[in-house]
Amino acid sequence: MKGKTSALIISALFTGLTAIAAFIRIPTPIVPITLQVMIVILSGLVLKPGPAALSQIAYITIGLAGVPIFTEGGGIHYILSPTFGYLLGYIPAAWLVSKIKEKNSKVLIAALAGVASIYFIGTTVLFFNLRLIAKADISIWGAIKIGVIPFIAPDIFKSLAAVALAKKIENHVK
Numbered sequence: 305m306k307g308k309t310s311a312l313i314i315s316a317l318f319t320g321l322t323a324i325a326a327f328i329r330i331p332t333p334i335v336p337i338t339l340q341v342m343i344v345i346l347s348g349l350v351l352k353p354g355p356a357a358l359s360q361i362a363y364i365t366i367g368l369a370g371v372p373i374f375t376e377g378g379g380i381h382y383i384l385s386p387t388f389g390y391l392l393g394y395i396p397a398a399w400l401v402s403k404i405k406e407k408n409s410k411v412l413i414a415a416l417a418g419v420a421s422i423y424f425i426g427t428t429v430l431f432f433n434l435r436l437i438a439k440a441d442i443s444i445w446g447a448i449k450i451g452v453i454p455f456i457a458p459d460i461f462k463s464l465a466a467v468a469l470a471k472k473i474e475n476h477v478k
Contacts, residue, residue, distance in 0.1 A: 348401025349470035389429020
């Protein structure tokens, strides 16, 4: 029972860290660059798959309930935001990072797979939100150009930082 309680507490810690990371940002013309991806990847590297995903489920649930923990606030209306898919991508990303690390200990591959899953889900939702809700004439390539290309280098850097941090804190979490 002690192990499950510890996992829940650390999962909650990562929920809070993800919320804090939303407000550590570098402004850009499209959307700000935040440290959230680093925390999502870090949660997957430090936690088991279930608690890692749970930390992000809790983050999104709290934000959708109206607590202003997303970069631009909070509330159920965030579902219609062009960037909501990237938030949704945090859940499988945290789970996938943890699962890959658990299976073969290749932390950098796990981190990059997590980023790829965030991009896949985020860009898919971005495309459909812009196309169907905003009625924008955009192609999938157009969605990739605005939702992926500007963020690849920073997210790779954040993934490397998460890998380095995970090595430092892993023993303390266990």
